[in-house]
Amino acid sequence: MVYDRSCGEAEARPGMECSDRSRARPDPKKIRRPYGLDYSYRLLSSPAIGAAYRMGLMPVMDLLGQISENLVQLARLGLAGRSQDVQAYLRQIVRRVRKAEPALAQQLSELLAMAPSSLSPLRDFGSTIMPIDADSRLALVKNEYPVLVQNSPILEDALRVKIEQVVQERSHLAALEAQGLGPTRSLLFVGPPGVGKTMSARWLACLLKRPLITLDLATVMSSYLGKTGSNIRAVLEYAKSVESVLLLDEFDAIAKRRDDEGDVGELKRLVTVILQEVDDWPSTSLLIAATNHGELLDPAIWRRFDDVLEFPLPSSCQREVALRDLFGDDARHLGAWLPILSDFWGDRSFSDLRRSVQWVRRRATTKGTDVIEVLLDQIGGELRISSAETRKRAAKLLSEAGYSDRRISELVGISRDTIRKGRG
Ligand SMILES: Nc1ncnc2c1ncn2[C@@H]1O[C@H](COP(=O)(O)OP(=O)(O)OP(=O)(O)O)[C@@H](O)[C@H]1O
Ligand SMILES: [Mg+2]
Numbered sequence: 219m220v221y222d223r224s225c226g227e228a229e230a231r232p233g234m235e236c237s238d239r240s241r242a243r244p245d246p247k248k249i250r251r252p253y254g255l256d257y258s259y260r261l262l263s264s265p266a267i268g269a270a271y272r273m274g275l276m277p278v279m280d281l282l283g284q285i286s287e288n289l290v291q292l293a294r295l296g297l298a299g300r301s302q303d304v305q306a307y308l309r310q311i312v313r314r315v316r317k318a319e320p321a322l323a324q325q326l327s328e329l330l331a332m333a334p335s336s337l338s339p340l341r342d343f344g345s346t347i348m349p350i351d352a353d354s355r356l357a358l359v360k361n362e363y364p365v366l367v368q369n370s371p372i373l374e375d376a377l378r379v380k381i382e383q384v385v386q387e388r389s390h391l392a393a394l395e396a397q398g399l400g401p402t403r404s405l406l407f408v409g410p411p412g413v414g415k416t417m418s419a420r421w422l423a424c425l426l427k428r429p430l431i432t433l434d435l436a437t438v439m440s441s442y443l444g445k446t447g448s449n450i451r452a453v454l455e456y457a458k459s460v461e462s463v464l465l466l467d468e469f470d471a472i473a474k475r476r477d478d479e480g481d482v483g484e485l486k487r488l489v490t491v492i493l494q495e496v497d498d499w500p501s502t503s504l505l506i507a508a509t510n511h512g513e514l515l516d517p518a519i520w521r522r523f524d525d526v527l528e529f530p531l532p533s534s535c536q537r538e539v540a541l542r543d544l545f546g547d548d549a550r551h552l553g554a555w556l557p558i559l560s561d562f563w564g565d566r567s568f569s570d571l572r573r574s575v576q577w578v579r580r581r582a583t584t585k586g587t588d589v590i591e592v593l594l595d596q597i598g599g600e601l602r603i604s605s606a607e608t609r610k611r612a613a614k615l616l617s618e619a620g621y622s623d624r625r626i627s628e629l630v631g632i633s634r635d636t637i638r639k640g641r642g
Pocket of ligand 1: 370371372373409410411412413414415416417418509510540568569570572
C-alpha cells in the first residue's frame, strides 16, 4: 500500500533521498543493494562476465561459488571484529573487479578511504586521531559512517524545509560565496524526549554523506571539570578537522552542572570555550547541539547558533502517519482504527508510540491473536469514558468488523438498542 507520510506537506525535493524506503517506491533498477548482494548481482549482470558465462566459459555455479565464498569470508572477518582483515580483503576485491566493475571498485575504495587506519584500533579519519579519555583510554565520541537511515523522520513542513535547506546550501557553496554568504554551520535542536532530534541529526549526516560524531555531554560532564574541559576541547578540535556532522547531545548538561560552588568559575570558562567554538565553527563541518531543556540554556547561547529548530510533540496527523509506519502490514487491517488510536495516544512522543506499538505487536504474536483484540484490551477502559463521538465511531468500526452487539456494548459503553438504531 502506497500512502502519503507528509501530512499534506511538501514532498521531498530532488536530491533529498537518504535510504528512505517508505516515502516513495524506488525504481527497482536503482535500488542499491548491500555491497555483498550488489556485488553478486552486478557481477552476473556485468557485460564481460555475463558474456563469459553465456558462452559457457564460466559456469554460473563457479561464479556463484566465488561470490558465496567472498560473502562468507567477509562475514567471518566482520563478525569476528577483524576490521583490518576486512579492509585487506576488500582491497583484494577492488583489485579484482576494477576493470569489469569500475563503479563498484570506486564505491569500495571510497569506503576504504574513510575506514580506520591500519595502525589505530579506533576509527580515525584521515590523519586525525580520534580523541580518547586520558585515564580510561576509552573513546570520547561515537563515530558512525556511513550513516544509514531507513525512514526519514516525520517532521512538520517548517522543520523539513530547514533541514533540506542546510543540505542544499552544501551543494551551492560557490554561489553562496559569491554573495558573501557562508552555509549554515551550527544548529540548536530543542524539544522533549523522543521527537526526532537525534534521528534528524542522523538524517542530516546521511543526506550530507558525512560521518556523524556524537559526544554525549551528560556523560563527559560526570568527570571533574578540569578534565571535562580538556576532553571537550579535544573532541571539538577533532570534529573541526574532519568533514563531519558533530552532535553535542544533552547540551543542557553544561548548564545543569551547578553542584559545587568551586566549579562555577571553571564551568563559566568551559561554556565560554564552547560558545567561542560555535562562533568560529568551520563551514566544512556542521555542529548540532541537542537538548530537552531549552529553558535551562541562557538566551545568549541560543543566539550563538545559526538556527534553532524546535521539535514539538507529534500532531494528530503525524501520530497517524507514525502508527501506520509502525504497524507495518497490520496497518491495513487497522484502517479506520488508526485515527481513534491517534486520539487515544494524543500525549505520546514518537518514541512512546513506537514502544506501545511494539508491545501490541509482540503481544498479538505471542498470543496468536489479532492486533485489534490486543488494542481493545489496551484501550478498552479509556474507550468507555471517551467522547460520545469517538464511542460512536468505534461502535461502527466494531460492527463492520463483525463484533456482536453485546460485545460492542461492553467495549464502548453504549446500549445495545442505540447500537442497533445506529446501524439502521
Ligand atoms: N520525527 C520522528 N519521526 C519518526 N520517528 C521518530 C521521530 N522522532 C522519534 N522517532 C522514533 O523515536 C526514536 C527516538 O527518537 P530520537 O532519538 O530522535 O529522539 P530525541 O528527540 O533525540 O529524544 P531524546 O531527547 O530523548 O534524545 C527514533 O529512533 C524513532 O524510532
Ligand atoms: Mg536524542
